Amino acid sequence: xxxxxxxxxxxxxxxxxxxxxxxxxxxxxxxxxxxxxxxxxxxxxxxxxxxxxxxxxxxxxxxxxxxxxxxxxxxxxxxxxxxxxxxxxxxxxxxxxxxxxxxxxxxxxxxxxxxxxxxxxxxxxxxxxxxxxxxxxxxxxxxxxxxxxxxxxxxxxxxxxxxxxxxxxxxxxxxxxxxxxxxxxxxxxxxxxxxxxxxxxxxxxxxxxxxxxxxxxxxxxxxxxxxxxxxxxxxxxxxxxxxxxxxxxxxxxxxxxxxxxxxxxxxxxxxxxxxxxxxxxxxxxxxxxxxxxxxxxxxxxxxxxxxxxxxxxxxxxxxxxxxxxxxxxxxxxxxxxxxxxxxxxxxxxxxxxxxxxxxxxxxxxxxxxxxxxxxxxxxxxxxxxxxxxxxxxxxxxxxxxxxxxxxxxxxxxxxxxxxxxxxxxxxxxxxxxxxxxxxxxxxxxxxxxxxxxxxxxxxxxxxxxxxxxxxxxxxxxxxxxxxxxxxxxxxxxxxxxxxxxxxxxxxxxxxxxxxxxxxxxxxxxxxxxxxxxxxxxxxxxxxxxxxxxxxxxxxxxxxxxxxxxxxxxxxxxxxxxxxxxxxxxxxxxxxxxxxxxxxxxxxxxxxxxxxxxxxxxxxxxxxxxxxxxxxxxxxxxxxxxxxxxxxxxxxxxxxxxxxxxxxxxxxxxxxxxxxxxxxxxxxxxxxxxxxxxxxxxxxxxxxxxxxxxxxxxxxxxxxxxxxxxxxxxx
Amino acid sequence: xxxxxxxxxxxxxxxxxxxxxxxxxxxxxxxxxxxxxxxxxxxxxxxxxxxxxxxxxxxxxxxxxxxxxxxxxxxxxxxxxxxxxxxxxxxxxxxxxxxxxxxxxxxxxxxxxxxxxxxxxxxxxxxxxxxxxxxxxxxxxxxxxxxxxxxxxxxxxxxxxxxxxxxxx
Numbered sequence: 089x090x091x092x093x094x095x096x097x098x099x100x101x102x103x104x105x106x107x108x109x110x111x112x113x114x115x116x117x118x119x120x121x122x123x124x125x126x127x128x129x130x131x132x133x134x135x136x137x138x139x140x141x142x143x144x145x146x147x148x149x150x151x152x153x154x155x156x157x158x159x160x161x162x163x164x165x166x167x168x169x170x171x172x173x174x175x176x177x178x179x180x181x182x183x184x185x186x187x188x189x190x191x192x193x194x195x196x197x198x199x200x201x202x203x204x205x206x207x208x209x210x211x212x213x214x215x216x217x218x219x220x221x222x223x224x225x226x227x228x229x230x231x232x233x234x235x236x237x238x239x240x241x242x243x244x245x246x247x248x249x250x251x252x253x254x255x256x257x258x259x260x261x262x263x264x265x266x267x268x269x270x271x272x273x274x275x276x277x278x279x280x281x282x283x284x285x286x287x288x289x290x291x292x293x294x295x296x297x298x299x300x301x302x303x304x305x306x307x308x309x310x311x312x313x314x315x316x317x318x319x320x321x322x323x324x325x326x327x328x329x330x331x332x333x334x335x336x337x338x339x340x341x342x343x344x345x346x347x348x349x350x351x352x353x354x355x356x357x358x359x360x361x362x363x364x365x366x367x368x369x370x371x372x373x374x375x376x377x378x379x380x381x382x383x384x385x386x387x388x389x390x391x392x393x394x395x396x397x398x399x400x401x402x403x404x405x406x407x408x409x410x411x412x413x414x415x416x417x418x419x420x421x422x423x424x425x426x427x428x429x430x431x432x433x434x435x436x437x438x439x440x441x442x443x444x445x446x447x448x449x450x451x452x453x454x455x456x457x458x459x460x461x462x463x464x465x466x467x468x469x470x471x472x473x474x475x476x477x478x479x480x481x482x483x484x485x486x487x488x489x490x491x492x493x494x495x496x497x498x499x500x501x502x503x504x505x506x507x508x509x510x511x512x513x514x515x516x517x518x519x520x521x522x523x524x525x526x527x528x529x530x531x532x533x534x535x536x537x538x539x540x541x542x543x544x545x546x547x548x549x550x551x552x553x554x555x556x557x558x559x560x561x562x563x564x565x566x567x568x569x570x571x572x573x574x575x576x577x578x579x580x581x582x583x584x585x586x587x588x589x590x591x592x593x594x595x596x597x598x599x600x601x602x603x604x605x606x607x608x609x610x611x612x613x614x615x616x617x618x619x620x621x622x623x624x625x626x627x628x629x630x631x632x633x634x635x636x637x638x639x640x641x642x643x644x645x646x647x648x649x650x651x652x653x654x655x656x657x658x659x660x661x662x663x664x665x666x667x668x669x670x671x672x673x674x675x676x677x678x679x680x681x682x683x684x685x686x687x688x689x690x691x692x693x694x695x696x697x698x699x700x701x702x703x704x705x706x707x708x709x710x711x712x713x714x715x716x717x718x719x720x721x722x723x724x725x726x727x728x729x730x731x732x733x734x735x736x737x738x739x740x741x742x743x744x745x746x747x748x749x750x751x752x753x754x755x756x757x758x759x760x761x762x763x764x765x766x767x768x769x770x771x772x773x774x775x776x777x778x779x780x781x782x783x784x785x786x787x788x789x790x791x792x793x794x795x796x797x798x799x800x801x802x803x804x805x806x807x808x809x810x811x812x813x814x815x816x817x818x
Numbered sequence: 819x820x821x822x823x824x825x826x827x828x829x830x831x832x833x834x835x836x837x838x839x840x841x842x843x844x845x846x847x848x849x850x851x852x853x854x855x856x857x858x859x860x861x862x863x864x865x866x867x868x869x870x871x872x873x874x875x876x877x878x879x880x881x882x883x884x885x886x887x888x889x890x891x892x893x894x895x896x897x898x899x900x901x902x903x904x905x906x907x908x909x910x911x912x913x914x915x916x917x918x919x920x921x922x923x924x925x926x927x928x929x930x931x932x933x934x935x936x937x938x939x940x941x942x943x944x945x946x947x948x949x950x951x952x953x954x955x956x957x958x959x960x961x962x963x964x965x966x967x968x969x970x971x972x973x974x975x976x977x978x979x980x981x982x983x984x985x986x987x
Contacts, residue, residue, distance in 0.1 A: 117909050120917075121912075122909060124920050125921075126896060126905055127850075127851070127852020127891070127893055127920075129917055131854075213846065214835055277967075278967055279918075280862065280864055280916065280965065281854070281856070281916070327916075327917065328916060330916040332967070362856070362858060362859065362862075559968045561915075711968075711970060711973060714969060714971075714972050714973065715970065719969055742859060743857050743861040743862045748967055750965060750971075751957075751958045751961040751962045752955075752958040752961075753962075754958070754971040756954065756972055756975075757972045
């Protein structure tokens, strides 16, 4: 039986708070944790398949043009080689998040360096790898592909454009104004598990173990790509070794393994090399951002401008949504916002953790620090003075808003020096020491989701949905929601995820998983409670089920009377999205030291205070926050994709040259969760948290570099060469 | 008698194909998939195993080079029924998120504490000789060969410090 809830208005009942089990929000260890720490959790490439062949992708060595010939005979006689697959259904790019259709196919048409063009299949990985290196390919190259965002006339993304009032006039009249341009480099998700798939074909049905975030969309994308009916396709992703956007859509490994399995009628495994993961999955676009801020003598904004230039391949609809939170974060009645997209032949640009705010917020918050310095006002106070009552463009009310609390509580916990602030105030040996702060904001997303909850006759429960857990804690929080609602220890709730045979969840992406699929579980549990209450002769809202007993002493087993009871919860966001602006908010505080001789920056300590609705598990939520802060450190100091200006190929395509933070880059991190109930965010009053922790954090570090050393830098990452060039002489 | 390699106390014949790395031998030939492949180039540490008491990146060495060696993998450190103290500490401190780098982190951390106990200095050490304590800085420096993209480092350090404190108690 399916129960549908479309949320059209705020839910202030806070029903989870009425429950008596006391497990919601508790800092429980992950329910799948023991499998992970003992190495027994199986990831996509690790399923045992008899007679499994191994595939290795061959990628293009030209930037734009045609593959004119693939000389299969050049490798078919090599040891163990079974086939060269150059099917025109092979995909050449990953699908964008929620695409719900196949991405670009026809691999003989090349549009970027490193694009997959064929798959070599052999008996062993070693044989396949060797043959893939020896495959002879001939091309007709089309010279002159634009490779830099400056090389083309960009396209305005009209939905993002805002002209409100007269910003130029406001800037001219302002007591204080800032007009600065920031740049950010491309980023890679660089999840630790490379994209991988094992496909099986029984002559009619395709089953694929893959590493994917959103099976509910991925099944449609895969079916479309290979030309099968969706009912003939099954996807399984029980454990996903990190995604961060790179596994939102089906990737080249999934389709090539599927086509090979269908052609060869035996299982085929394809695992991307680390270099292929960086070169032919997703990049976050580089950005150039002009920010204009006009303020009165008290620091109140009268004008706000944010214009950004990003890039993508021809044919891609995704444009890094740099302005996403700029539309509502700060006041200012005169507004100019514009996003432009340059069509260039670097690899596909798509979602990397916190698309938009991950780069938009560091630029905006860097500019706010410049303004605070101009005015001579405490940067925390500047933000506090500019929190708008309502969305300054659309006039919508905020569903909830914890920015002020996060700023105040964060400053207090960090021991923030409210000023007056003057750079280069502290030197310890060869290190300048200083502090910086920034606001955090990330739009709240929710999506339609289904989950089935079955109360078993033995008094345990089973939660089933094709939702994924990509390290976010989904397994655990769903067990906690069901446990709280049904009066069960979470250890008695088995959560079965990542299989398209289950009801369709929301998928993991845009920080929406917990609020979306958590609400589906909540809806199913509410329906189960109604039936249990009917059987017990108690009103549902009075039914106390703690520890599997009603207040009258009946046990769940007695109420179930030997029969399982199942309900499918179907949650759908309703019109509420057009009534409110919903966002997570927060504040970052950082202390850094900057070497006066080498320009090296080390983060001494960092604190984040975040308000994101109900906290479902304090342990896993905190981990999401420290993960985001860690990404902030990478974005501030080290992470940059470097493209060869001659052919647009990604030069630093591995983990030695693309510098994600390592353990020693990350100090002890402090997290304050400013808990709230957001009635419009979801029926469980929860908002997203997976991305908020990196939406602005890089600016706290950049602003601290200025406070420490006097180096004001407008280019992220703030590598030693950039710091040295910007540092005033002693 | 065939040349063998000992994995978690069991002798296995060395594979015939000399191109097979120790990592692929474990994951593919022996189905010991707890050891992870993250980069295949010694850059991420996900494949860390313990060979004759030393932690190494198993992707950077060929199986054929380990005749007579004693290899311990995550499966040899503990099991779900009997986890090692380090495995338990990672669980309790949430020293992971997606779990993919985790077996490498745990193998690395287990051997790393032995290196500290043996007085091997690191870049973070005050002196090149003398006793070394398992401070946060020592742990961070010594664990920097094991990448965690989820960003669980702060919790990983907390987990290792818990075990170090237990061992010295």
